[in-house]
Amino acid sequence: MTGTLRKRDVAILLIGFAFLYVPIALVVIYSFNASKLVTVWGGWSTRWYGALLDNAQVLDAAWLSLKVAFLSGVFSTILGTMAAIVMSRYGRFRGRLVFSSLIYAPLVMPEVIMGLSLLLLFVALDMDRGFWTLLIAHTTFGLCFVTIVVNAKLAGFDRSLEEAARDLGASPIGAFFQVTLPIIAPSVIAGFLLAFTISLDDFVIASFTTGPGATTLPMRIYSQVRLGVTPEINAISTLMIGTVLALVLFGFALSRAFRGGGGAVGRA
């Protein structure tokens, strides 16, 4: 179908992507608005970013969110990669159906249900709610996303490379770290970034599973949004969008670097 892109298709693409991006662009543009009234343009200014730096509550929340996102991203990546190896390599083992159900269900499970159920577990186990319970909650759904991303890569992976390494005397663990991991690295990085951003974004599950003194950035944003639209929220939003964009670009560059190395292994 290549090359049959007609004017109508171009128009559809333009309208479709405008629908996706105009709202986000407006938030970013209006974060530089000098006027206190959100819908009135008063010239360019960075005053709302300056105001953010003085807002200790927002800074504390941002720091907590980044810590939880990073650590839950790391744990999700480790557990999710393990689960992906199980999904793609173990064939039909007993319990496979249960295992893959447990991987797929959290991806669509309404957040209020997951949040409530985790909270009730933490209460039953008498765990203090805060940083650690947030970390557990975010690791749980993050690992499922990592599994899906890494599993897709492993499914299209040439297993003869691993077998060659084993024939040459590598242990299963050695073969994984020296052969498999460098090749699947781009998707492992993508999985980490996905888990990281989803944790950074999560509002509903965090509201259930956190405790006093551990307010995440989305919770802070939500309570400000409920009070009304302010230019400061636009500024926080823009910073969050910028952070994720920078991370994705960084991850993309890192993947390319790995792909260079992995490609060399693939050709060898």
Place this chain on the structure above:
Amino acid sequence: MSAGKPHRRKLGTGQRVLLAVPFLWLLLFFAAPFLFVAKISLSQAVAQRPPYEPVFAWSEGWNVFVEKLGQLSLSAYGLLFEDDLYLASYLGSLKLAALATLIGLCVAYPVALAMTRAPRSWRPALIVLAIAPFWTSFLIRVYAWIVILKDEGLLNHLLLSLRLIDQPLQIYATDWAVLIGIVYSYMPFLILPIYNAIDRQEPQLVEAARDLGASGLSAFWRVTFPLSLPGVFAGALLMFIPAVGEFVVPDLLGGSDTLMIGRTLWNEFFANRDWPTASAVAVIMLLVLLVPLLLYERNEMRISETRR
């Protein structure tokens, strides 16, 4: 090892560890919590910490356990049937989620189709553009629509200054705003599966249809569209299931009369501190979503099996 035999494999010790760690994690933190939801839904709300009874303790012994078991009741479920609020919330959720999914498909399908017609060199960029909003905070994307749709928001500002309307449109705080918010937020989930389903098709199929005299339109409706239905189905479930339990969109964009079950559950839990009722709401929501959930899981597993 002889390959290809479809037998169940015996796993080695290392393999078992690799399986056990994520498996146990998900059993403990995803599956087991549902038992607590079920248990609390059979309890009664009380004004203490934790705000329900009975509370079981391991140390109390068998007799106390049995005695407390007798205190469990269906009263929270009784409330769900007595008060119209709950039924209206479930129906409102199903209605809005279904409508949003339908509207979403009508928007996403043409975009996905146009993407498959773009030159190969554009495709990776288009795919990234379609997914990227998913990487942007959900809360912020919903918030953006408050800025746009409010009575004194950007849309009304624009339309008023163009003199297309003389009264601000009241979209914000209505079900329409909720529909727009859900369609917008879940758009990436729809575009991608549909794109994949169309892109996988052999271009020769449409060519053959055209050679046999079908018009472009009829080739689309009789070949491309039916073959893309698995993708449509996958995307629709991926959107519909979480949308039914959506809290953020109805809470931020909806009016006080926008009843959705995720919001009702939230209010029971946070505003009324009625944990048993919130749990009962969750149990019934899960039962309502069981069929779409099973369909979704079967679909995903079939896709991942054929890929292997």
